[in-house]
Amino acid sequence: MAFEISLAGKTALITGAAGGFGRATARMLASAGANLLVSDIDMAAAEALARELEADFGVKAAANSCNVVRQQEVCAMVDQAVDTFGRLDIVNHIAGVFDAVDFLEATEADYDRQLNVNTKGTFFVDQAALRVMIPNRSGKIVNMCSQAGKFGFPTNVAYTTSKFGVTGMTQAVAMYAAPYNINVNCVCPGIVRTSIWERALDEIRERGEDAEAYFESRLQGIPLKRAQTIEDIAHMFLYLSSCYADNMTGQSINITGGRIMH
Ligand SMILES: NC(=O)c1ccc[n+]([C@@H]2O[C@H](COP(=O)([O-])OP(=O)(O)OC[C@H]3O[C@@H](n4cnc5c(N)ncnc54)[C@H](O)[C@@H]3O)[C@@H](O)[C@H]2O)c1
Numbered sequence: 066m067a068f069e070i071s072l073a074g075k076t077a078l079i080t081g082a083a084g085g086f087g088r089a090t091a092r093m094l095a096s097a098g099a100n101l102l103v104s105d106i107d108m109a110a111a112e113a114l115a116r117e118l119e120a121d122f123g124v125k126a127a128a129n130s131c132n133v134v135r136q137q138e139v140c141a142m143v144d145q146a147v148d149t150f151g152r153l154d155i156v157n158h159i160a161g162v163f164d165a166v167d168f169l170e171a172t173e174a175d176y177d178r179q180l181n182v183n184t185k186g187t188f189f190v191d192q193a194a195l196r197v198m199i200p201n202r203s204g205k206i207v208n209m210c211s212q213a214g215k216f217g218f219p220t221n222v223a224y225t226t227s228k229f230g231v232t233g234m235t236q237a238v239a240m241y242a243a244p245y246n247i248n249v250n251c252v253c254p255g256i257v258r259t260s261i262w263e264r265a266l267d268e269i270r271e272r273g274e275d276a277e278a279y280f281e282s283r284l285q286g287i288p289l290k291r292a293q294t295i296e297d298i299a300h301m302f303l304y305l306s307s308c309y310a311d312n313m314t315g316q317s318i319n320i321t322g323g324r325i326m327h
Pocket of ligand 1: 080081082083084085104105106107133134159160162209211212254256257259261262
């Protein structure tokens with residue numbers, strides 16, 4: 066029998082669904098048959114994606130607008146998934162922000178923005194998901210981390226801090242959820258030139274630096290000698306959302322072309 070991942074009959078919630086990884090992951094899960102609530106602060110893009118998923122994959126899809134920093138909006142998002150589809154089996158929490166402000170120039174607002182969206186947002190999303198999953202004694206949560214959750218990048222001190230938080234939180238939430246047969250893991254991508262990077266490169270250009278050289282420098286030292294693709298990352302979200310990951314929890318999986326090995 067061919068190896069196949071089927072999520073038929075499952076409901077998945079994806080945050081950051083309008084972004085590069087979120088959109089690719091939504092398409093990957095829909096191709097495996099999951100019904101989806103796709104959420105982003107960009108509601109128009111989430112709506113368009115939901116219609117696209119229904120047309121391309123024949124699944125049911127709905128859109129949600131949620132700022133993951135606001136706890137009540139996060140709870141309402143999870144409620145919408147349950148109200149719309151009657152269940153919630155999978156959460157892929159992908160929303161995040163990144164900047165490349167020099168450490169000595171960073172303001173309190175720069176720090177707060179990244180810690181709030183990346184770390185506090187993960188806290189609220191995992192918490193709201195578990196409130197629904199614990200009574201069902203099943204569920205899969207996959208958080209978005211980064212290679213910056215494993216290695217201290219001097220060019221991105223606040224971002225690194227926020228993503229180390231995600232690694233630790235994933236372990237703690239996994240321990241909390243384990244008695245209820247719920248798996249909690251995270252994915253640590255290396256580098257993909259999505260809009261998150263384009264915005265950071267614009268900031269670098271604005272301060273008069275060579276943005277292309279900056280980006281190229283980040284590709285140095287990758288043993289497999291290439292940046293990742295959004296599909297490289299989406300495949301891992303699919304795997305960790307499936308029954309093939311039933312005995313994995315608390316893990317932070319690197320997809321960095323070998324750049325990070327621990
Ligand atoms: N691109 C990379 O190289 C890379 C590497 C490692 C990790 N990541 C992580 O991947 C995730 C997604 O990034 P991406 O590369 O797809 O970037 P992206 O900018 O294309 O997507 C991010 C999405 O998150 C949404 N978002 C931002 N703030 C939000 C908030 N407060 N509430 C809800 N949604 C919000 C945005 O609207 C956007 O659609 C982030 O967590 C990022 O840290 C990216």
